[in-house]
Amino acid sequence: MPAVKKNKYHHGDLRQTLMDISVDIIEKQGIHALNLRSLASLAGVSSGAPYHHFADRAALLGAVAQEGFEKLQAALVREGASVVGNPSERLAALGSAYVLFAVSHRGHFRVMFRADIHNDAHEALTNSSDRAFQLLREAIEACQQAGTAPPGDPQPLVLCAWATVHGLATLCVDSHPAKLGMPPEQLAPMITGLTSQMFSALARTATSSKSPKPSS
Amino acid sequence: MPAVKKNKYHHGDLRQTLMDISVDIIEKQGIHALNLRSLASLAGVSSGAPYHHFADRAALLGAVAQEGFEKLQAALVREGASVVGNPSERLAALGSAYVLFAVSHRGHFRVMFRADIHNDAHEALTNSSDRAFQLLREAIEACQQAGTAPPGDPQPLVLCAWATVHGLATLCVDSHPAKLGMPPEQLAPMITGLTSQMFSALARTATSSKSPKPSS
DNA sequence: GCTCAAATCTAAGCATCGCTTAAATTTTGC
DNA sequence: GCAAAATTTAAGCGATGCTTAGATTTGAGC
Known part of the structure; x- marks a missing residue:
């Protein structure tokens, strides 16, 4: 089961997870529909967490x-x-x-x-x-x-x-x-x-x- | 001098003015740099005025x-x-x-x-x-x-x-x-x-x- | 020329979103 | 084990899109 660590304080690989979800949202709804709050929510973390992996929204899109x-x-x-x-x-x-x-x-x-x-x-x-x-x-x-x-x-x-x-x-x-x-x-x-x-x-x-x- | 009505409550042609300024901003700084508040300010009107000519930001860009x-x-x-x-x-x-x-x-x-x-x-x-x-x-x-x-x-x-x-x-x-x-x-x-x-x-x-x- | 409806604009404010800060929790190197 | 580093949370600031209520101006019809 624990192919990805779950129910832990640390997310398994938050950086890649955020990128994957972003790609999915952009594909289905366009770039404008991507906001970091709902993105963090979808990844199951708080809204400030992504900023420890990407300096800002542009950096996420750049990645x-x-x-x-x-x-x-x-x-x-x-x-x-x-x-x-x-x-x-x-x-x-x-x-x-x-x-x-x-x-x-x-x-x-x-x-x-x-x-x-x-x-x-x-x-x-x-x-x-x-x-x-x-x-x-x-x-x-x-x-x-x-x-x-x-x-x-x-x-x-x-x-x-x-x-x-x-x-x-x-x-x-x-x-x-x-x-x-x-x-x-x-x-x-x-x-x-x-x-x-x-x-x-x-x-x-x-x-x-x-x-x-x-x-x- | 009054090629465009000035110092009047009503702007001469606010709709076209907003579009012209928008094109200028987008050309020099990109779409992301366009926000309706500074746009309205540049046109010399309050921040709510544009919404009487465009339903929303997307409608302005559509025009x-x-x-x-x-x-x-x-x-x-x-x-x-x-x-x-x-x-x-x-x-x-x-x-x-x-x-x-x-x-x-x-x-x-x-x-x-x-x-x-x-x-x-x-x-x-x-x-x-x-x-x-x-x-x-x-x-x-x-x-x-x-x-x-x-x-x-x-x-x-x-x-x-x-x-x-x-x-x-x-x-x-x-x-x-x-x-x-x-x-x-x-x-x-x-x-x-x-x-x-x-x-x-x-x-x-x-x-x-x-x-x-x-x-x- | 007057009146009143329609159009235009202002002022104020709500909700959302990007981003920051400080503290709490977990992991990791020694 | 322990301290340092990494990760996350919680709370909040400022900017921005958009709404609402009301004030001002314009203009059409009498």
């Missing part, structure tokens, strides 16, 4: 965002390791994984990209997102070497792919499902597949034309 | 979002009317206008796509965004007819373009400028131009191949 970025990176690494196809398929799979992470971790995702949460201070947080960005860059550079993405500076391609995937994720997370016309599980592979197809198509026209730069 | 969507649609229509080039250039110009609207109206943009603001109720709001979506669809269908976008169901292309442009806008609005490598005024045309180029490239391969569907 949730941090956890989200770590989970996202893990999901992308897992997906990248499991896809054995060509670089284009790998790129599309990575993009789909990004979108599907967002819809299956709405609570985390809603916090991760809120500028008013992690303003400046959190370096560890930006580091985590940078690593995810780096994975995308590597996947695109692999496409370039395979000839399924236009050659030249990869930065425009990376930003384009990132923007597409991130925009699609935000749309899936916050829009009414009917507006998109199909469930994210179907939509994500379609759009990311389309994008990687377009990279290939542009690579073909770029190599057969005079201008090798994707920005031309 | 700001509504105004933002109207301005966005106007900006897109203006851009669409001024571009005389081919459909591909028009599509790219529309996309750039979307991104540049976001960065030059950060206050509005930050509110427009917050699910926790306009949850359900505001029909007029979704109507405004739907019209912007419709403009994009028409631009893409024009590309299809001109042969500079792959034929078939335009919905995947529309969603892809929307996601790209919307993702890029959110990145430009909330990310540190250094992370993007160049100012939005330069970045937006580059990415939207790249996307319309890719539509063209895919159209060429699609027409010369057996599968006409962009989703294949």
Whole structure:
């Protein structure tokens, strides 16, 4: 029974418990519905207890965002390791994984990209997102070497792919499902597949034309 | 001097004044920094006055979002009317206008796509965004007819373009400028131009191949 | 020009929420 | 075991969203 210490003055792992409940509330009711008093109540502690684990509400949300970025990176690494196809398929799979992470971790995702949460201070947080960005860059550079993405500076391609995937994720997370016309599980592979197809198509026209730069 | 009625019991146009100040605060300090007391103080009225123009804080933000969507649609229509080039250039110009609207109206943009603001109720709001979506669809269908976008169901292309442009806008609005490598005024045309180029490239391969569907 | 209803605003206050402080309780290192 | 450190409680301060009751102004109709 005592998988978690109960009926004790000290809570088993209050810090993680608070984060878990927060994610649940944010997923179901949005960030605005999260207040520390009811959160503490749900965790079974007094309203002052959370402040010994988080400096303030923003720090709690920052920790949730941090956890989200770590989970996202893990999901992308897992997906990248499991896809054995060509670089284009790998790129599309990575993009789909990004979108599907967002819809299956709405609570985390809603916090991760809120500028008013992690303003400046959190370096560890930006580091985590940078690593995810780096994975995308590597996947695109692999496409370039395979000839399924236009050659030249990869930065425009990376930003384009990132923007597409991130925009699609935000749309899936916050829009009414009917507006998109199909469930994210179907939509994500379609759009990311389309994008990687377009990279290939542009690579073909770029190599057969005079201008090798994707920005031309 | 009395361009706006002053020193009178009734404020000239308190409703619009409150919205204008709100946009300014949100742009400079974020949504979290907006509270109705200091807002009323800045407008020179008592703290209860705003509630005669907005039911609550969410209604105020909803009105700001509504105004933002109207301005966005106007900006897109203006851009669409001024571009005389081919459909591909028009599509790219529309996309750039979307991104540049976001960065030059950060206050509005930050509110427009917050699910926790306009949850359900505001029909007029979704109507405004739907019209912007419709403009994009028409631009893409024009590309299809001109042969500079792959034929078939335009919905995947529309969603892809929307996601790209919307993702890029959110990145430009909330990310540190250094992370993007160049100012939005330069970045937006580059990415939207790249996307319309890719539509063209895919159209060429699609027409010369057996599968006409962009989703294949 | 007067009257009275509607619209607008003020003043005061309630309830909630973020956060702090001081003390009580439990755990942990030695 | 014991003292120090960590965790929690209880109580409360200040700020903020929102409400209520009443005062002031405006404007439409006679």
